[in-house]
Amino acid sequence: MGKTIAEKIFDAHRVDNPAEDIHVIRLDAVFCHEITTPVAVNDLVSRGKDRVFDPDKIKVVIDHVSPAKDSKTAMQGKILRDWARRHKIPHFFDIGRNGICHALFPEMGFVRPGYTIIMGDSHTCTHGAFGAFAAGVGTTDLEVGILKGVCAFHYPSTIRIDITGRLPEGVFAKDVILFIINQLGVNGATNKVLEFAGPVVDAMSMESRMTLCNMAVEAGGTSGICYPDMTTVEYLWRFIKEEYADKASAFDYFKTFHSDPDARYDRVIEYDVSQLEPMATFGYKPDQVLPVREMTSTKIDQVYIGSCTNGRIEDLRIAAQVLSGKKISDSVRGIVSPATPEAFRQAMEEGVLKTFLDAGFCVTNPTCGACLGMSNGVLAEGEVETYFFSIDPISIPTKSFRRNISRKSPSRH
């Protein structure tokens, strides 16, 4: 019997099987940010277990509320900062060098095919774009990950999504994943791994694959995952070139993780995206999705471009193309947060930030910001925002910004 990519990774990492369908696997990386890690750190300290399994395998960033907005968020940062220093964790990214965890850590080369990764963050599934098994966990699992470098999971059951056809102009990975979530529903992939395959995924950049995997959790998925290929090799090459004779041999190794042809799936679903339109969500649930064209009468108060889904340079470039030479309406507030310092720098050097400024946007530092609704860009009661990423190449001012998740304040509960 063949195996799926997630099963191969599991079997290569299993250290224990203490009960039926409970598999303890070894972790290659534990990612940490200042919202969920401090509570785990405090608990470990109170248990007299203030230890880390391997400082080199723990990656730490302050990203959610940066700069700190008040003394409480400053304390969250301080607990994390003190802990990282105390344990001599080499990869700690503080203000000035920080970015959104799910954009920064891949950019730093910390995610590799075949890896197992946990983080106290629902969007940890993003890293499956590299052919890794990456899952968001709660405080206790995070504590055990930090302490012992292991985590317990159920054996992965996989839904394979074959994305076929050809993406039309102006339709992107975000539209694909919103469409898929709409089809599956918010519980459609609960406790499942979502494996994204097919020619459309093969043709996607790593950034687009990250967008795809990022929202697997919005359908309830434990993780999203793609097959690592030559695009993965190219993205990682500057980090891995010492490890392989050439790119072809790196690819040969990566291929060993690909699902076998006779692997068993919970379900296999094919979606032909050739006719897909720009999609957006409405309301509170991410499976409430409609084509953008059906939302043109929705008045928008604020546009937010950024986040771990869509704050990468590829996204900023597309948005800038749409905005070029235009201004947003006086009735709309625009905020853009490049996801990482590198994305910020590139956007600056390419003139992308100038386009945003000329269009009337506020440019912020890399942070989770308005998406999280926890630091900058919080909405007033009753206001409507489009966020994650918003463009429509056809119509401009005001109503152009209605792509992808419009929601009313108060934001997330």
Place this chain on the structure above:
Amino acid sequence: MEDIKLEGFDPQRDINGKQVIITRANFGCGSSREHAPWALEVNDIHLVVAENFARIFRQNMFNCGMMAVELPGRTIDGILKEFAGKKTYLETDLEKNVFILTADGHSQEVPFPLSAFDRSLVMTGGWVEYADAKY
């Protein structure tokens, strides 16, 4: 922990001196973070008995070294009929997997299911202690 206690909920009035929750179906639904078991723990409640639980809440209870035990609906009906409103003592026998409920001099034994792994999580004090000792 003070700020996560429920508004309108008075531990003195509602749970003071009470250490077990016996309830109906889908307990813990929507409480997928450890803060839910912790809120019980700081109120000295280490055992919840229900027809069934929200999956993550149930796992978090054992991960925190506490117990979330499932019993059939009719068994819970029987317990509530017999003991509701009475000063009841519940003893948990982890050797025999049996609850001994006592009120007004009357005792009733109620067997309950508990997997070996869940039992060892309870005995060691939760997943952090278990994992630290074993891995």
